[in-house]
Amino acid sequence: IRTGVHPHEFTEANIARMTEQMRRAGWGYDWSRELATSHPDYYRWTQWLFLRFLEKGLAFKKTAPVNWCPSCQTVLANEQVKDGGCERCGTQVEQRDMDQWFFRMSAYAQRLLDNHARLEGKWPEAVLKLQKEWIGRSEGARVEFEVAETGDPVPVFTTRPDTLWGVTFMSLAPEHPLVEKLVRGTEHEERVMAAVREMRAAGTSEKDLAEREKVGVFTGFHVINPVNGEKVPLWVANFALMTYGTGAVMAVPAHDQRDFEFARKYGIPIKVVIEPREGRLDPETMTEAYVDPGVMVASGPFDGRLNTEAMGDVISWLEEHGHGRREINYKLRDWLISRQRYWGAPIPIVYCDACGVVPVPEEELPVLLPTDVQFHEGGGNPLATSESFVHTSCPSCGGPARRETDTMDTFVDSSWYFLRYCDPHNDRAPFGEAALRHWMPVDQYIGGIEHATMHLIYARFFTMVLHDLGLLDFDEPFDRLFCQGMVCKTAYYCPEHKYLREDEVIDGRREGDVIVDGKCAHCGTPVESEMTKISKSKFNIVDPDAMMDRFG
Ligand SMILES: [Zn+2]
Ligand SMILES: [Zn+2]
Ligand SMILES: [Zn+2]
Known part of the structure; x- marks a missing residue:
């Protein structure tokens, strides 16, 4: 909405650009295993896994008070609310009652704790401590x-x-x-x-x-x-x-x-x-x-x-x-996975007046993201605007039915991508047994400590469930974990226009790399600045191209 570019084009362009930067920097990846969680040949299996969760009663729908970001027009998981604000845009989060899909993560609270014994000495103590507090027994x-x-x-x-x-x-x-x-x-x-x-x-x-x-x-x-x-x-x-x-x-x-x-x-x-x-x-x-x-x-x-x-x-x-x-x-809650966002894997569910909630049959996967959707600020769920997507027939009785228009939290995609890397071109299953036996669990995982109570809990939970479904013969995904430091840089924020790029901050003076006493280019309000982890959503990243041009 901000740039007027379709998320598909935006994502593909970014992938191409970042791939080129990584190649230029000489990083040694096996590019034959490249995958994108937004491609249908990946999210087909995310949807397939959702159906397995559903069969086991580990995916369910309920009305619950949820965190709602009025600016992004979507719900947020507890893990995505930071200091009462939306993790993405910083807007104050409200509480609303809504009908939403959840994964039954609370059922795994004790196991998530118990398995810590096997990670001690191999994972940073700080991560285990954060998880322990988050699980809150x-x-x-x-x-x-x-x-x-x-x-x-x-x-x-x-x-x-x-x-x-x-x-x-x-x-x-x-x-x-x-x-x-x-x-x-x-x-x-x-x-x-x-x-x-x-x-x-x-x-x-x-x-x-x-x-x-x-x-x-x-x-x-x-x-x-x-x-x-x-x-x-x-x-x-x-x-x-x-x-x-x-x-x-x-x-x-x-x-x-x-x-x-x-x-x-x-x-x-x-x-x-x-x-x-x-x-x-x-x-x-x-x-x-x-x-x-x-x-x-x-x-x-x-x-x-x-x-x-x-x-x-x-x-x-x-x-x-x-x-x-x-x-x-336990403080650990069930994982709210419904998002009223376009850019995610559609939840493979159909609602029929006669049959109720009907899972999309496996052979009809993937449920593709439609392209005829309208995006506008405050417009609610874009998928609901696609007639061709919403109206379908019931897989059970053949009568008219409506598709679920919520998509899955993108953290669902990233909860199993490491398994797909083992066997990225498999079109009969999300991953094959022999490939997993060779590669998994991950010997050495590297990531920031900010993942402690999000990705690192979600991925552990997912692995345990897949183990219990008989799909894996191990139940912890990452043998060793290393948390690298975080690279921080000043970010600029206008109460009205949220995070700003540096070229959107005017009339300030430079002190080293920092702009002091700047104003918002859109409204003239003095901007607030904070030293924070570099991230795309805060526009405080350092462009590697410029660095490589300068330093080789
Ligand atoms: Zn938001
Ligand atoms: Zn039906
Ligand atoms: Zn402004």
């Missing part, structure tokens, strides 16, 4: 609260069952379905829903929330704490995440700093249930939460126990009394 308990006024169950997940007796309020995520159900038609509806709308508009990605001011609204309802029968207020708060745990968070202000600040701000009581061994805590005068180990008090059968030692017993007690059970939670 935590052990704890699921505890069954219920709404005092209506009896609706409100399960919570907590890693601190030892503090259950100190719960003084509970928070629901703004998207939690119970919020609307409870307040609808009550005196609280207007006030609560107005606050909820405001919280939702601000977005609820995890990174955002770490920095954002914690706000909430009292629903007018209460929940009963099953361990002591206490009735505590039920709030909606912007720090409760629908995508983590159950979307409801129990709050123990005396022993959690975030809850403490929230309670002080809104005048919610604070109840101490863990005391230091020496001295007493006074909820009236505490200036911060007490988070160190200590002795349990006001905690029924556990009074006098060390909280760190009682944790397991508390969970057993919950189970015995039917108040909850042991549970492990």
Whole structure:
């Protein structure tokens, strides 16, 4: 849209240019194995693999709150939201409810962690650490609260069952379905829903929330704490995440700093249930939460126990009394693969009024990207504008049907390209067994650390699934990993026109390689500059042709 050039021409021209640059630089590649993930003879197999995932229940469709970039007019995976902004264009990301395709990556969370043992010493520690945090395993308990006024169950997940007796309020995520159900038609509806709308508009990605001011609204309802029968207020708060745990968070202000600040701000009581061994805590005068180990008090059968030692017993007690059970939670979410973009592999699905969701039969692959599409700014999904693409017949009953117009996240393409390199011209299968046996797994992989929680997790997940489908006899793709450094250069940004090329920055002065106090050539606004990894989308790349002309 920006350049008015069709993505096909644009991609082919770039491939030709970069190939020439690589040859000129003398890089030793086996060019007979060259492939492009945007060519039908490649994405045919990406679609074929999608169908295998579908058969195994590992590809599925659901309505979910998703990250939406209003500028790119498409959804983004959690991994593609950086500091609350779109990874591609920097625009503030919004939350929307949409029907989307996912890969069931959460089912592989534990295995992605367990296999780290085999990568230790061969992968950079920093990458394993980033993945571990991203997968975010935590052990704890699921505890069954219920709404005092209506009896609706409100399960919570907590890693601190030892503090259950100190719960003084509970928070629901703004998207939690119970919020609307409870307040609808009550005196609280207007006030609560107005606050909820405001919280939702601000977005609820995890990174955002770490920095954002914690706000909430009292629903007018209460929940009963099953361990002591206490009735505590039920709030909606912007720090409760629908995508983590159950979307409801129990709050123990005396022993959690975030809850403490929230309670002080809104005048919610604070109840101490863990005391230091020496001295007493006074909820009236505490200036911060007490988070160190200590002795349990006001905690029924556990009074006098060390909280760190009682944790397991508390969970057993919950189970015995039917108040909850042991549970492990992961932050890792299912992988949202639907994109409302033109340039990607079409998802091989057809919708028929009579048969419902029908996979495109293998022998009809590839589902080709149509060429008669219209692109315009803010125009939504370009594929939906192609009549010849959308209207088709049902593979099952032959009746009229509509094609899925979402394409796959391009990270799907790159999750298996290394397998195709082993056998790039195979037209009967994505890859042949003998070729894989010879080449795979990759002995030495090289890439930037920015791939730690994206490509390197996706590719590991893909390899595990293909292993489980019987297509591979190994389940880790890369034996050794080396992260080279990142080359950084100043990028220029106009709030209105996004990232700018250097020749779009005017009226500045040069200090070495940097333009200082420049303005946007389109609107005259002073540009912001940042030192960041060179990337095509930020227009801060160094042209190798110019370098080779100069230095040979
Ligand atoms: Zn965007
Ligand atoms: Zn049909
Ligand atoms: Zn501008």
